[in-house]
Amino acid sequence: MSVVFSCLDADTLGGVQHVTHTLAQGLAERGHEVHVVGLHRSSRPFRYVESPRYHRHAISRSRADGRLARGRADRRLRRLLESIEPGYAVMTTPSVVARVSGLLPEAFRSIGQYHGSYDHARGCWHLASIRRHYPALHQAVFLSEHDAWQFSEHALLPNAWTLPNPLASWPDGVSALDMPRVLGVGRLEGVKRFDRLITAFARSGAPRPWQLHLIGDGSERERLRAHAEREGVADRVVFRGPVPAARMSQEYLRASVVGLTSEHEGLPVVLLEAGAHGVPSVAFDVSGGVRSAGPVPVPPGDVDAFAAELGRLVGSRAERLRLGAEARARAEAFRLDHVLDRWESMFAHIDR
Template structure:
């Protein structure tokens, strides 16, 4: 819907755009409306960017502006990045475009919100429906009756030359401090599992920060939960190298980049088992919402350097399959499949 908000869909969009442009494709990133707080993902983009509407609400001029932008683009592929985009543009894109509908969430999340209904209504009419894991593609094929599913993971943006020593007593949580990330559960699990000198560092900002600080006080770990605020993407490699465990406590995720990035740095992760994407990224898993089991998984890694090193090495080996060049190869395989 907008292309420049700080978020996972936007990051993946710009990463893929830059990668495909680097392979010689004429790539255009189109935001249907302007971001309230624009974030720059690529310092020197090889692709072109367009904003259709200055407002977040549809306007009577939107169709004309969109037609004008699309009129300057030749035949090719239109990648629609969410159910909202697919619904809003249904029937409005030129016939020379082959339409690919992405979904960056999981089937488990889609079925408890409006997304599954939107996917059922519109994605079967597209040339291809793309999901983040084979597990989720199969579930959508079976339960949304889609004949056109395909799986393509999110790509890693970097491949670090160094890996973490896994010696620092630090657990890392990364994400917006908002309800869906459930950092309250992470703080509770950390309090159950750890003892000094272990610390939990939370990287991100958001509306839940004061509530989470109060929760840390109630759990008795206020002095060991460090709120770091939002950090630039360029500084995240340093944070992974300084961590020994990454923890993901979200209610729902598609394929979280945090798990892939930490794995690339040799850092093992603990997460709730909320999607096929989470399972494909590796790590120790706990049943969704089960804080006690999550705490037990954290405790296992905190107590054993050898286990951290073993799981970190396995995670890094698995993360190689999510490297940008490999994911771009898979996108080109999809393009070839669609044009056969």
Template structure:
């Protein structure tokens, strides 16, 4: 079958893009014709798959488009889809669903994804857009049963369905959980709230040689350095910058606790990647997707409670091992082959 994933921007470093390329490569390996379309180019492209078996396309320009440029981009998109189609059009965000409304050629079956939570959608324009556009799709996909139920009830979606994010690989090696290291992974931007993680690490008063390692880059890096200085832990917060995807397994293996302090999340791949290597996690309880990955949950924004859990896990290696084994067992459900089976079952269901 033919499957087309369309993103606003398919090649930026981000969770939606990582999941899209993982699914595209997995389905292509199963013999399907797969395309990934970016409606605009990435400012700093990131290569997710070294040898893609799917085809990649970029439609528009990065600069703000006027009405004429938008019409030309829409025309190029429709022509591309006619050459590719018919098939399944997987639209990866509310903005993409709205953009492609009325543009899909006959024969395409539209499937809308949402990569964040119901609570996040409710707090911004996403919920209104989902109510307006997703009910008319063949399927509306959400990351957890909790979120699918909430969208079904509050956005009146008769087609809500759960399909989680997949793990690209299943590792055989697990962390020994002996390294005195707390790990944070993500863009150094406001929504990830690494300031809260730094404060929690400081308040946990972990004994030396425990350190907090932050992997990622972004506009908040210098402010976060200053925050660590004010909290008195500048010498124990290590800003690692961007780490190539091929080297990330070693980072998880060198960690004893993963920490996630985001303002909002859907189903973070970093939780799954850590869990698959037996690394326990502490996370703010911000979505059904986060809950489904099985971290130690803390009320959203409660830095003191987060600090208490960091201190508890840092001080109890046996508890880390117990929680890490539970996390790895739970992560089995997110193995790529299991998730691809569910995608193929979804396609068969739509055909019926």
């Protein structure tokens, strides 16, 4: 069968794109014809898969602003979709659903994903868009049972389904949890609130030589450097920049704790990857997806509580080993083959 994933920009650095390319490669390796479509090309492309077995397309070189440019881009997209054997069209965000669902050839089965939580959706325009566009799709897909239930109940969606994010690979080894390093991974943008992670690290009582390593890049980098200076930990916060996906396993193997202080999340891959490597994590409890990944939960925004849990793990290798083993056992459910089985079960359900 053919599976088409469409994103606003398919090759930028972000969680939606990471998951999309992981699923595309996995389904292609199972023999499906898979296409990943970006409605426009990323200005800073990031490579998620070294040897893709799926087809990649960019409809426009940049954002199609204006009615004429949008019309030309939509015609190119329609021609591309008509050239692909009908199958399943997976639209990865509400904005993509709103734009692409009306362009699909009739023979395609339509699937709309949402990578956030219900609580985040109701706090912005996403919920209204989901209520308007998702009920007409063959399936609406959410990241956790809790979020799928909330959308079903409060957005009156009759077609809600749960499919978690997958792990791209399963490591053979686990971290020894003896290196004095806390790890933060993600875009250095406001929504990720790395300022809170820096503050929590400063207040955790982590002694030298413990360091906080931040992997990723973004517009907040210099502001975060200044924040680390004000918190008195500038010499212990290491800005690593972006790390290729193929090298991230080594980063987890050199970490002892992972911290996640985002304003909102769906099901963060970083928590799954940390768990697969036996690394315990501390995270703000902002969604059912976060809870399903099994970090040490902290009330959202409570930096002092986060610092206390971080300090507890920094101070006890035995506790890190206990929680790391639990995290790895929980991460088993998110192995790629398990998640791909669930995707194929959903395809079969749609066909019935």
